[in-house]
Amino acid sequence: MKNIFAVAGVVIKELYRRKDFYVLFIITVLICLVMASVNIFNDPKIARYLKEICLLLVWISSLVIAITTTARQIPAERENRTLLPLLAKPLTRPQLIFGKFFGCWFACGLALLCFYIFFGALAAAREHQWPLLDYFQAAVMHWFMLGIVVAMTLLGSLVFAAPSSNSTICFVIIGGILFVGRHLDQVATSMHEPLRAIVNALYFTIPHLEFYDLRDLIIHNWPLIEWKYIVLALLYATAYIFAFLLGACLVFRRKPVN
Amino acid sequence: MTAILQTQKLRVEYRSREMRQGIKVALLGLDLEVRAGEVFGFLGPNGAGKTTTMNVLLGFVPPTSGAASLFGIDVRQPIARQRIGYLPELTYYYKFLTAEELLRFYAKIFGLARGETDKRIAELLKLVELEHAAKRPIKSYSKGMQQRVGLAQALINNPDLLILDEPTSGLDPLGRMKVREIIQRLKHDGKTVFFSSHELGEVETVCDRVAIIHQGELKAIGGVHEITGKHASLEKAFLEIIGFNSSTAP
Ligand SMILES: Nc1ncnc2c1ncn2[C@@H]1O[C@H](COP(=O)(O)OP(=O)(O)O)[C@@H](O)[C@H]1O
Ligand SMILES: [Mg+2]
Numbered sequence: 064m065k066n067i068f069a070v071a072g073v074v075i076k077e078l079y080r081r082k083d084f085y086v087l088f089i090i091t092v093l094i095c096l097v098m099a100s101v102n103i104f105n106d107p108k109i110a111r112y113l114k115e116i117c118l119l120l121v122w123i124s125s126l127v128i129a130i131t132t133t134a135r136q137i138p139a140e141r142e143n144r145t146l147l148p149l150l151a152k153p154l155t156r157p158q159l160i161f162g163k164f165f166g167c168w169f170a171c172g173l174a175l176l177c178f179y180i181f182f183g184a185l186a187a188a189r190e191h192q193w194p195l196l197d198y199f200q201a202a203v204m205h206w207f208m209l210g211i212v213v214a215m216t217l218l219g220s221l222v223f224a225a226p227s228s229n230s231t232i233c234f235v236i237i238g239g240i241l242f243v244g245r246h247l248d249q250v251a252t253s254m255h256e257p258l259r260a261i262v263n264a265l266y267f268t269i270p271h272l273e274f275y276d277l278r279d280l281i282i283h284n285w286p287l288i289e290w291k292y293i294v295l296a297l298l299y300a301t302a303y304i305f306a307f308l309l310g311a312c313l314v315f316r317r318k319p320v321n
Numbered sequence: 322m323t324a325i326l327q328t329q330k331l332r333v334e335y336r337s338r339e340m341r342q343g344i345k346v347a348l349l350g351l352d353l354e355v356r357a358g359e360v361f362g363f364l365g366p367n368g369a370g371k372t373t374t375m376n377v378l379l380g381f382v383p384p385t386s387g388a389a390s391l392f393g394i395d396v397r398q399p400i401a402r403q404r405i406g407y408l409p410e411l412t413y414y415y416k417f418l419t420a421e422e423l424l425r426f427y428a429k430i431f432g433l434a435r436g437e438t439d440k441r442i443a444e445l446l447k448l449v450e451l452e453h454a455a456k457r458p459i460k461s462y463s464k465g466m467q468q469r470v471g472l473a474q475a476l477i478n479n480p481d482l483l484i485l486d487e488p489t490s491g492l493d494p495l496g497r498m499k500v501r502e503i504i505q506r507l508k509h510d511g512k513t514v515f516f517s518s519h520e521l522g523e524v525e526t527v528c529d530r531v532a533i534i535h536q537g538e539l540k541a542i543g544g545v546h547e548i549t550g551k552h553a554s555l556e557k558a559f560l561e562i563i564g565f566n567s568s569t570a571p
Contacts, residue, residue: 069429073415080417080458143416147409148474151379151402152430320381 066154070162071169078132078170091124092181099185110189111282118278121178126237128174129209133167133216134230146320157312164217164308171209175202196287201277207300208275212237214307221314240272270303325482325513326355331387333373347373348537350387355515360508362528363517366563370537371517372410375486379407391482406475410486416460420451420470423459424477431478445473448503465496472503483507485516489523501527521556535563
């Protein structure tokens with residue numbers, strides 16, 4: 064466990080010492096601020112619309128951070144050859160995988176915290192209310208969704224050698240799941256047999272990332288979701304995270320390092 | 322003296338990416354023995370199989386056949402690497418960390434206690450003469466400084482055996498001299514050092530024994546004087562042994 068957190072600590076240090084996270088954060092903040100100031104009519108519809116766009120930006124930024132940071136972790140260790148002195152020490156390969164996962168996931172959590180605090184402050188300035196629990200539910204679900212994304216990208220970075228192709232593939236798969244994942248079962252009913260079974264199987268095996276999208280909760284100030292459903296969703300995410308990490312460990316175990 | 326590092330009929334085949342070439346045999350039946358307390362030079366031209374041998378010893382590459390052991394423990398068991406330090410060739414350490422943070426990270430992996438870590442890091446930074454740069458990110462270091470960070474990380478667990486892959490390659494004469502001095506210090510402290518090189522001058526000055534390999538085969542092993550023998554220098558002997566005849570060269 065100590066080894067895992069030592070590796071994770073290095074990942075987090077890297078993220079906050081690199082400039083790209085700050086750039087993304089500042090761009091998001093600027094766009095949101097500009098849009099917030101555009102709202103001159105004080106029309107509640109427009110306010111809602113603006114919240115929607117800001118949250119969409121936050122979602123996209125968080126996915127970009129999660130995928131790009133994770134995708135380069137192990138390829139960079141290979142390229143700079145830091146993998147060699149690391150694995151020559153009493154650190155097992157699964158410990159390295161889990162360390163990288165926790166590092167990237169915690170780093171994403173920090174980024175999310177910044178984004179949600181900023182968004183909350185902006186919304187509170189207009190609406191004069193702090194629905195803290197709504198934000199908490201949305202942020203935790205968002206964070207666990209990023210956990211699945213990070214684990215999936217980590218597995219991808221071991222399967223596909225180039226970080227850029229891995230990032231692209233992960234963006235496409237995750238975008239695909241978010242947009243069409245929930246409709247796959249309906250798509251299947253309109254199909255003929257072999258295809259129908261395949262699409263149905265796909266529907267039941269993909270991680271349904273869209274469950275974790277609680278943006279509407281914040282946008283419309285809806286009542287809280289029952290906690291038992293949140294807990295269930297988090298367990299579902301944990302299962303997928305473990306499955307992807309297990310896959311990563313199996314792929315990595317067989318790889319010669321040199 | 323007991324053998325600390327040993328290989329027996331070690332054979333390594335790499336499966337080529339281009340299937341036309343089939344397999345590439347990097348080592349064919351290497352027998353090597355390094356004894357406690359000696360500085361052992363592992364010589365060979367580029368592509369001879371030096372790095373491959375070290376990769377097997379570190380468990381990075383599985384041997385196709387034959388065996389290798391450290392401290393009498395088969396290298397397939399991770400415990401064999403508990404008491405070794407390793408410096409890979411051409412490694413760029415985490416650029417965004419400082420030397421001190423890097424050493425602290427590796428110390429954590431060895432499970433060193435906090436007080437011990439602080440003491441060890443101070444000692445090592447002094448040994449490799451990086452105290453003045455300890456709080457600067459590694460990306461601002463010169464090549465020689467990076468190599469000395471590498472040496473420091475190899476020593477973090479106070480190992481009994483050091484495996485150094487071309488520790489002086491790419492360094493200027495001053496940098497090389499410093500690395501040589503560190504190796505001599507380690508020998509003085511009773512450590513065993515196994516290092517690869519193709520810089521024969523330095524090997525002559527620091528090594529007790531050497532082995533020469535060429536195309537994956539052991540060509541000679543013994544004391545420096547034994548191998549130099551009737552030749553004018555170790556370099557002449559080396560060229561002769563790897564079959565390069567200077568009189569027929571252009
Ligand atoms: N991963 C690999 N795949 C295929 N061939 C390799 C690989 N690594 C090394 N080789 C080959 O094995 C031989 C020995 O290489 P190496 O051990 O790196 O030599 P040295 O360190 O003595 O310069 C070389 O011919 C090299 O081309
Ligand atoms: Mg080499």
